[in-house]
Amino acid sequence: MSQLRGPASSGPLRVWWEALAAAAAGVVTMYVVASLGLWAAGAGDLPGGAFPHVVAATVVAAAGGSVELTGDAGVIAQADAALDAVPLSVTLAGALVTAAVFLRPLRHRAVATGHELLARVARTAAFWLLFLLVLALVARHSFTISVGNDLADEIGAELGATPTVGFRADVPATLGFGLLWVLALLALTFLVSRRAPLSSPLLHLQNSVRPPAFAMLLVLLAYAAIGLITGVIVLIVKGHPAETLAVLFLGLPNLAWMALGIGTGGAWTGHVDKAIGLPVPQLLDDVLRTRHGARTVDLASLGEHDGRVWLLVAVAAVVLLGAAFAAAVRSPAGTPAWRQAVELAVALAVTLLLVGLITRILAHYGLSLIGVGDLGGNLGGEVTLQPQLLRLVAAGAAWGLVTGYIGGLLARRVRHPGEAPEHAPPA
Template sequence: MAAHGWVQALAVVLAGLLAMVVVAALGLWAAGAADLPDGAFPRVVAATVVTAVGGTVELSGNAGGLAESDAGLTVIPLSVTLTGALVLAAGFLWPLRHRAVAGARELAGWAAKIAVLWLVALLVLAFTARQTFSLSLRDLGQDVLGDLGDLFGISPEIGFTTDVVATVFFGLLWLAGVLVLALLVSRGAPLPGRLLRFQESVRPAAYAMVVLLLVYVGLGVVIGLIVAATRGHAAETFAVILLGMPNLVWFALTIGLGATWNGRVDGPFGLPMPHVLDEVLRGKEVSTVNLGTLAEQDGRVWWLIVVDAVLLLAAAFVMARRSPARIRAWQHAVHMAVALALTVLMICLVGRVSAHYGLSVLGIGDLGGDLAGELFLKPEVWGAFGLALLWGLVTGFLGGLLARPLRHRGEVAARTEG
């Protein structure tokens, strides 16, 4: 246990936290949040990191006795989440890199040290992410409401605070998921002896899914940089890259599979997504978002099927190459189907977006009127899950067949035993 003690655990936690703070701060700065009043920028950064690990930030409003306000926001900045997960996973695995087998007690002790220090970090973030802003009704472009505000001395306020209990619970749950996934993905990470029999079926599939998700993010970043260089709006594009690139590209992954999402954009809300998506969602009723509705706005959307097919087949091939030679094609199909279905389920859970606000003064500017807005995007989960199973079966089987003529891990050992 001396090889990875409290000092090493502190370094891992600080590195992960610093990486998340830097990415969140740069993304918010590119989005213009550095101009927030009352020195709120550091607190907004803290709130962004809290939501990135699954914590809850609650919006509050106070418009006085003659007014009403209402607001809510649910979104996970997955660029920040992914950055923290990669740094924490690398730090967790680093002291174990030269080990073949590790005892369950040793792994649990090493993870517990990181978890204790991560708990402290979560508490600091939770108590830092609190701020209240004063709003000017005239700045909102409402002269009548501005006159009423001046007459009655109404100064609406909106703020945010953190649900400490929820932040600690989901933050620790997120950390546990990151550490377990790190053990599953890394071929060189040691496992307790009792779990070694599961590594042949689980590790190659988990590795393939992580590579698949990272490749999508990489493609999204490249496209974003090209857009920033050729079409302008560089600051907004960098904000999307640093805060929500996985939100966009993993959503596109599910759309390419044939999944359906439902959503709506009402009011001045805008989506950090391609214009075609905003066109589909902006309307009076709830809109259906899938290949068909998006293709009505831009026929190039059909290329998402091709991209999905190529990358999923490549992921299945990688999975088969990392599996023992004795695994058959139909087994690869089952492993790929389960892995892809769980991956899509994860995307559906973390990729949904919901935001709303409203302000009413003496009944003017009703909570559902001009000073109100709503945005949401939610998946049809079980449809996406079933499609992922089907795609996984097909690509897993084909990937297994493609990898069969090539030597993969376990082939030499199998021949020696023979």
């Protein structure tokens, strides 16, 4: 019984402190990573003390919140703007730290009651929402913009058509989506980590769900690590430190996980109308840049500009085979290879579906006079990137079946956790 009581019996203040620590550690990590990325991107030079407000808005977006862009140009002009993009470097950093601190008090326990686990999740989510509310209230600011001509600016001021653009967090939507985000994170933490205790009714997940879920975590982290190494090499060899650091601290997983999807045969569709300030690698910009219509981003279109992109297939094969082997080793001894193939196919298909959903981009800004045309060559622009979800899911299922089956066969010669050695001495 002492195992069931564990640290929760040490007093109510301690469990509240542990929940506060998990939420605070995640939010602080996200704020620091977002600050570094935005500073590298040049946001530190924004006027009117906007930097902390922009950082807060970035953290809100990374934590599942909603940030709206606003535009106003007075009575005879109209400005409109939209931005839908998740800075996944900030998201990943906060998720990993939050999960690690949340699990720390539970690391020596194998089983816990469902009531205790739900109470821990509820306390952590409550503190998370409190921090998110503060950030959402800070995440608002507006800027006055110039049309690029002093005379036009003066005329606009006289006519009440001085354009402004700003942003603000939608507080109710931010709290709603933020709650779903932290609950999903903590649920995934229990699914993936061996250190997370489960209640008795959920112990079957230990063998059926955790191995493929853990394998998918390995895949995502491996691609993030490969992307980080690639970014450091680019930083050393090609320079452009500010742009490279901005990508690393804001959008590294966006690009790395797109590489996973593309390497397995998935695709995205989009275009870049004009430069809009988002850090987009040159190769991706070359494929997407078009004035009309949309382009497909896949191995074929990228390979037209750089043949080295076909190496993504080899990287996917190595990483997925390694993950499949790890999942098979963690599965109970005697699990047939076909079952491990099916489990990994489902896991990879769901993973690529989520990758597609969280890597989509919609960014637009435009300014028009009396509703006609864009004013200023640099005042209108658009970047879109949308996943082809069916293609991603199909590619994930196919690769999961193949690599899962091979991984299951390779793991037969390896002793599984809890399995006795073949020539163990009699008891």
